[in-house]
Amino acid sequence: MKIENKIVILTDFTDSPGARYREDGDFSGQEFLEDILLDKFNDAVAGNYILLVDVDSVWGYPSSFISGSFGKLSIEKGAELVLKHLEIKSDNSKTRYQEIISEIKHPRSDVRV
Amino acid sequence: MFGYRGNYILAVVCLATGAFFGSIGMFGSIKVNAEINILDALSLCATLLIAFLIPTTVKKILDDNRSVKILLVEETQDLLSLSKAVYAKINNFYTSEKQMTGADKDAVIEAFYTAELKMDSIREQFDVSYPDKTLIHEDITIALLKYKSFVTGGIFMNSKYIEIDHNFFMENKSEFSEFEKHVMTKVHKIHKF
Numbered sequence: 440m441k442i443e444n445k446i447v448i449l450t451d452f453t454d455s456p457g458a459r460y461r462e463d464g465d466f467s468g469q470e471f472l473e474d475i476l477l478d479k480f481n482d483a484v485a486g487n488y489i490l491l492v493d494v495d496s497v498w499g500y501p502s503s504f505i506s507g508s509f510g511k512l513s514i515e516k517g518a519e520l521v522l523k524h525l526e527i528k529s530d531n532s533k534t535r536y537q538e539i540i541s542e543i544k545h546p547r548s549d550v551r552v
Numbered sequence: 553m554f555g556y557r558g559n560y561i562l563a564v565v566c567l568a569t570g571a572f573f574g575s576i577g578m579f580g581s582i583k584v585n586a587e588i589n590i591l592d593a594l595s596l597c598a599t600l601l602i603a604f605l606i607p608t609t610v611k612k613i614l615d616d617n618r619s620v621k622i623l624l625v626e627e628t629q630d631l632l633s634l635s636k637a638v639y640a641k642i643n644n645f646y647t648s649e650k651q652m653t654g655a656d657k658d659a660v661i662e663a664f665y666t667a668e669l670k671m672d673s674i675r676e677q678f679d680v681s682y683p684d685k686t687l688i689h690e691d692i693t694i695a696l697l698k699y700k701s702f703v704t705g706g707i708f709m710n711s712k713y714i715e716i717d718h719n720f721f722m723e724n725k726s727e728f729s730e731f732e733k734h735v736m737t738k739v740h741k742i743h744k745f
Contacts, residue, residue, distance in 0.1 A: 455658060455661075457709065457711070458709035458710055458711070459709065463709060463710045463711060463712075464654075464709070464710065464711030464712075465711075498658060498661060498662050498665060499661035499662050499664055499665035499668075500661075500665075501661055501704035501705070501709045502697075502700055502701040502703075502704045502705030503704060503705045503706065503709045504709075506705060531669075532665070532668045532669055532672050533672050533675065534668040534669075534671045534672055534675075534693055534696070534697070535665075535668055537693060537697075538668075538697050538700075541697070547705075
């Protein structure tokens with residue numbers, strides 16, 4: 440499978456990702472998932488290609504953002520499908536990459552705080 | 553055991569031994585063969601060379617290993633310091649009863665990003681010097697992400713949460729302490745390589 444579409448969080452969303460839910464504040468994981476990621480991911484599954492998500496050049500990712508976006512996507516679609524159609528580009532930090540992949544593989548339950 | 557006196561005793565013993573063997577030679581009890589066999593001479597040179605090279609090489613290996621370990625320990629402790637800055641910041645907000653702004657929270661997230669970069673650096677150094685010790689840095693990564701998840705994975709990130717409450721303050725203490733314990737255990741393991 441080839442990469443045929445991509446999301447660059449810095450330019451397509453924000454340089455300062457926020458919390459988990461929309462009501463928690465701006466640029467939440469839920470906002471990213473529902474407004475940007477989900478549709479493009481569904482297109483990637485339908486078109487049988489890989490969606491690249493570039494997570495570089497951002498100040499930092501709160502764990503709640505990662506859980507509210509990538510984790511929630513994994514809960515909804517299944518880790519296997521997400522890992523098949525989503526590629527994370529994190530040249531800045533391998534630890535960040537590990538955190539996102541780990542969240543997709545073992546998403547935390549959708550607990551409201 | 554004998555302190556400075558021991559040195560004097562050793563010097564006297566050496567002197568006495570030297571004088572004894574010297575006197576034997578002087579009075580002709582030992583005959584010295586002045587002819588030199590080239591093979592014996594080469595053998596002596598080789599022995600001296602080995603006697604010099606083996607301890608020197610072993611010492612160099614031990615010194616290099618110690619330097620790498622010290623460097624790794626320093627890097628790991630730097631990671632702890634970076635995370636401690638977050639811990640202290642949260643403590644400070646609670647004790648000073650100061651309200652947090654969005655910028656304060658951004659600073660916490662940025663501090664974690666710096667810690668993640670430090671973790672990347674530690675991992676790369678392990679890969680170069682101790683490629684078979686991946687479990688150590690993997691464990692440190694998991695511990696770091698666990699502490700990060702406690703701080704930035706819940707209520708703290710809510711924009712309406714502007715004052716650190718007692719529960720969060722106490723949990724932060726306990727979570728950081730766990731993280732610190734974990735990292736220090738790994739520091740000891742690095743020393744024991």
